Amino acid sequence: MKPPPFDYHAPRTVGEALEVLADAGPEGKVLAGGQSLIPLMNMRLAAPARLVDINRIGALDTVTADARGVRVGALARHATVERSAAVAERQPLLRQALRHVAHPVIRNRGTVVGSIVHADPAAELPAVLALLGGTVRLARHGAPEREVPAAEFFLGPLESALQPGELAVSAFFPALPPGSGTAFCEIARRHGDFALAGVAALVTLDDDLRITTAKVACIGVGPVPVVVDVSAECARRPAASAASPAVAAAVRDRVEPEDDIHATAEYRRHLTGVLAERALRLAAERASHG
Amino acid sequence: MGTETLYDISLTVNGVVREARVPARRLLSDCLRHDLGLTGTHVGCEHGVCGCCTVLLDGEPVRSCLTFAVSVDGHEITTIEGLAAPDGTLSAVQRAFAESHALQCGFCTPGFLCTVTALLNENPAPSDEEILEGISGNLCRCTGYQNIIKAVRRAAELSAEQERDGTGEAAPAATGAAGAPRASGATGGATGE
Ligand SMILES: Cc1cc2nc3c(=O)[nH]c(=O)nc-3n(C[C@H](O)[C@H](O)[C@H](O)COP(=O)(O)OP(=O)(O)OC[C@H]3O[C@@H](n4cnc5c(N)ncnc54)[C@H](O)[C@@H]3O)c2cc1C
Numbered sequence: 228m229k230p231p232p233f234d235y236h237a238p239r240t241v242g243e244a245l246e247v248l249a250d251a252g253p254e255g256k257v258l259a260g261g262q263s264l265i266p267l268m269n270m271r272l273a274a275p276a277r278l279v280d281i282n283r284i285g286a287l288d289t290v291t292a293d294a295r296g297v298r299v300g301a302l303a304r305h306a307t308v309e310r311s312a313a314v315a316e317r318q319p320l321l322r323q324a325l326r327h328v329a330h331p332v333i334r335n336r337g338t339v340v341g342s343i344v345h346a347d348p349a350a351e352l353p354a355v356l357a358l359l360g361g362t363v364r365l366a367r368h369g370a371p372e373r374e375v376p377a378a379e380f381f382l383g384p385l386e387s388a389l390q391p392g393e394l395a396v397s398a399f400f401p402a403l404p405p406g407s408g409t410a411f412c413e414i415a416r417r418h419g420d421f422a423l424a425g426v427a428a429l430v431t432l433d434d435d436l437r438i439t440t441a442k443v444a445c446i447g448v449g450p451v452p453v454v455v456d457v458s459a460e461c462a463r464r465p466a467a468s469a470a471s472p473a474v475a476a477a478v479r480d481r482v483e484p485e486d487d488i489h490a491t492a493e494y495r496r497h498l499t500g501v502l503a504e505r506a507l508r509l510a511a512e513r514a515s516h517g
Numbered sequence: 518m519g520t521e522t523l524y525d526i527s528l529t530v531n532g533v534v535r536e537a538r539v540p541a542r543r544l545l546s547d548c549l550r551h552d553l554g555l556t557g558t559h560v561g562c563e564h565g566v567c568g569c570c571t572v573l574l575d576g577e578p579v580r581s582c583l584t585f586a587v588s589v590d591g592h593e594i595t596t597i598e599g600l601a602a603p604d605g606t607l608s609a610v611q612r613a614f615a616e617s618h619a620l621q622c623g624f625c626t627p628g629f630l631c632t633v634t635a636l637l638n639e640n641p642a643p644s645d646e647e648i649l650e651g652i653s654g655n656l657c658r659c660t661g662y663q664n665i666i667k668a669v670r671r672a673a674e675l676s677a678e679q680e681r682d683g684t685g686e687a688a689p690a691a692t693g694a695a696g697a698p699r700a701s702g703a704t705g706g707a708t709g710e
């Protein structure tokens with residue numbers, strides 16, 4: 228089907244974009260990569276009255292990586308972040324997760340920040356932000372920018388803390404702490420599809436290669452990414468034993484999957500336990516070879 | 518419709534500057550097919566799943582059904598019509614598809630050819646795993662994928678041969694643009710997990 232009509236704006240600066248968004252209020256929608264919004268419009272599931280296309284705002288096309296972490300501007304495409312060696316060095320979980328996001332062709336156009344704002348409960352990047360304790364920077368005309376922590380950003384399925392009139396200008400992913408490793412494991416019906424279930428893991432070891440922190444973020448099994456801290460279950464055990472039935476059970480207990488056409492809730496819960504063990508094992512392995 | 522604002526846009530399509538007057542909601546796929554008469558770009562699902570509508574935007578493959586034509590005003594587009602040399606000589610990828618029986622009805626073929634052209638520009642000697650990943654976003658409902666995968670391998674061989682003998686047919690229009698902004702794709706054997 229074809230998208231419904233809308234008023235189109237193509238600002239060249241952030242300031243201009245914020246003015247249009249302020250004027251449009253609840254009628255306005257940002258167009259970034261369009262890889263989620265345009266399918267919704269083509270299917271007539273979304274009909275924004277005014278579209279603010281940010282693709283000409285060069286100032287938003289930025290990716291910076293330093294010792295603190297990785298800041299991704301609103302126009303940085305999935306593919307650019309995935310390919311960046313500097314990003315992989317500071318925060319390897321981004322590349323690990325991005326390889327599961329759709330197909331390479333979609334990743335050429337879709338943006339990291341767009342995926343986060345879209346807040347699909349089965350999407351990978353919101354889980355990455357939630358697991359790492361990252362933030363989203365929101366701008367509004369005539370007001371200071373605000374930096375919203377992931378834990379307050381994801382409110383429900385396709386619902387984020389972004390208010391009408393606001394533009395997400397960047398997302399920040401903290402750097403990998405020393406002695407740490409990450410992994411992203413998921414299961415989808417077909418490669419590149421949204422996952423039935425998926426788990427991102429972060430494991431930190433001390434100098435004796437014993438686990439000090441172990442955390443996972445689960446996708447597709449709750450209204451928002453479900454972060455579970457399993458450090459207690461892993462407490463000071465050697466890296467090689469990061470995965471255990473007790474850890475899998477702790478994760479299974481915390482998720483709230485639902486039945487749908489693709490899988491039953493019970494199957495999703497089961498997958499999440501299996502994937503949590505896999506991701507933790509892999510993350511611990513990477514931490515010890517760090 | 519009558520009251521919709523129209524935009525004058527200019528696209529460089531297969532090396533030729535083309536002008537069109539379109540409403541903002543005109544998909545790039547429809548702009549190419551309806552406004553510019555380039556019906557080689559096929560439209561299957563219009564929600565990004567089938568890959569038939571894949572074209573090259575500044576050398577990179579994108580879904581033309583998930584792109585508004587106004588958004589890419591001023592950019593370079595390569596479609597299936599632009600892959601062969603001006604005298605009609607097929608590109609290495611086109612020849613490999615023909616030789617390997619990698620098409621049957623041909624509906625999916627324009628999308629595969631554009632995707633594979635960009636894949637080989639970026640990575641001239643892909644592994645089988647890289648080929649699978651590269652074409653994972655394109656669906657074929659009748660030929661089957663075995664011959665398509667063979668065709669990608671064959672296309673890589675043909676391009677390498679041409680490179681060696683310097684017989685080079687004109688490189689596909691997209692080569693220059695695709696080559697430039699790419700970081701090396703060869704980041705080694707990191708697993709997808
Ligand atoms: C076939 C297919 C398969 C896919 N599979 C996956 C998958 O497996 N995993 C996955 O995570 N994603 C998947 N996606 C979605 C893809 O990752 C999108 O690129 C991403 O979700 C949205 O990014 P975008 O830049 O395209 O945003 P858009 O589509 O442009 O926007 C999405 C939403 O976010 C808002 N928005 C975007 N940017 C901003 C901003 N800077 N400020 C304020 N609001 C903003 C828009 O208004 C809109 O509501 C798939 C898409 C397709 C077509």
Ligand code: FES
Binds near residue numbers: 562
């Ligand atoms: S028509 Fe564009 S992906 Fe199917």
Ligand code: FES
Binds near residue numbers: 621622656658660
């Ligand atoms: S050749 Fe018929 S769908 Fe692929």
